[in-house]
Amino acid sequence: MTKLIEAEGLKKSYGTIHAVRGIDLSVEKGTLFAFLGPNGAGKSTTIEILSAQTAPDAGTVRIGGHILGRDDMAIRAEIGIVFQDSVLDKLLTVRENLMLRGSFYGMKRSALENAAKAAAEAADVTDFLDRPYGKLSGGQRRRADIARALIHTPPLLFLDEPTTGLDPQTRRRVWETVRLLQKERGMTVFLTTHYMEEAAQADYIVIMDHGRILAGGTPAELKETYTRDILRIAPQKEEALAALLKRCGVRFQKTGGELVVRLKHTTDAIRILESCREEIAGFEVRRGTMDDVFLNITGTEVRD
Numbered sequence: 001m002t003k004l005i006e007a008e009g010l011k012k013s014y015g016t017i018h019a020v021r022g023i024d025l026s027v028e029k030g031t032l033f034a035f036l037g038p039n040g041a042g043k044s045t046t047i048e049i050l051s052a053q054t055a056p057d058a059g060t061v062r063i064g065g066h067i068l069g070r071d072d073m074a075i076r077a078e079i080g081i082v083f084q085d086s087v088l089d090k091l092l093t094v095r096e097n098l099m100l101r102g103s104f105y106g107m108k109r110s111a112l113e114n115a116a117k118a119a120a121e122a123a124d125v126t127d128f129l130d131r132p133y134g135k136l137s138g139g140q141r142r143r144a145d146i147a148r149a150l151i152h153t154p155p156l157l158f159l160d161e162p163t164t165g166l167d168p169q170t171r172r173r174v175w176e177t178v179r180l181l182q183k184e185r186g187m188t189v190f191l192t193t194h195y196m197e198e199a200a201q202a203d204y205i206v207i208m209d210h211g212r213i214l215a216g217g218t219p220a221e222l223k224e225t226y227t228r229d230i231l232r233i234a235p236q237k238e239e240a241l242a243a244l245l246k247r248c249g250v251r252f253q254k255t256g257g258e259l260v261v262r263l264k265h266t267t268d269a270i271r272i273l274e275s276c277r278e279e280i281a282g283f284e285v286r287r288g289t290m291d292d293v294f295l296n297i298t299g300t301e302v303r304d
Ligand SMILES: Nc1ncnc2c1ncn2[C@@H]1O[C@H](COP(=O)(O)OP(=O)(O)OP(=O)(O)O)[C@@H](O)[C@H]1O
Pocket: 014, 017, 018, 019, 037, 038, 039, 040, 041, 042, 043, 044, 045, 046
């Protein structure tokens, strides 16, 4: 696979605040890349650097063969950005906002109209193209924000918390739009999110905190490394089951009337359950989740 983003040794400080403390990362072309971390971890600062909005104090970035600091105009032409806070004009319609944005790229009238139509279709905003942005719902606004970022058909899209603050149904709709862009249009999507069920669908995840990268991998790799599956057994008689497990050398904890075993491998559950079959009233095996991964790596719960 080809790497679209390659960054090495990035650093950025604001006075005494070391927002980014020397990070390396690379993003494969056409993938969905999730960038996670608690509030203040340095994610937005990294995106600002990668998208040529803020100059790093140190480090190098290559985006599609262009070098940051030398080819910034070319880099900006290759990327679309959706910021945490919208930058669209509330009084203008979605179409007018798109046309205005397109004019910054030097498009002529007919090219502008075609680009606005294509961006509107890609971001699923055609139904309300001629309504003022200020009159749209939260989810419609987010999709209009995405349409704006797509006006110059960039191959790379940065999304800084695209679904934060939206209700679950609207969140799903925005998320479907993002997935469609990546899967069917082959865009590379670089996103930050606080929703672990979204991150779990990414091709690759990087977790950062305090300006440093703490872990990276596919969702499956991260779960394998940073979580344990859990076997919860409801006993017939607690003491008898506890004695049996001890005799078999299985370590467990007692919680809420159940015996809980942390598994090294999911399939270890079979052997354990077989060995104490007659003492079991019920059981459940819970796979490690992305929430567990995040908690184990950063030591904090995911926060909105
Ligand atoms: N322009 C700035 N001036 C001063 N400090 C800044 C500036 N931008 C970011 N910071 C600080 O740098 C650190 C990293 O912030 P950043 O916004 O990159 O984190 P983040 O991971 O995106 O957080 P969030 O999830 O809350 O958006 C924070 O301590 C923040 O206060």
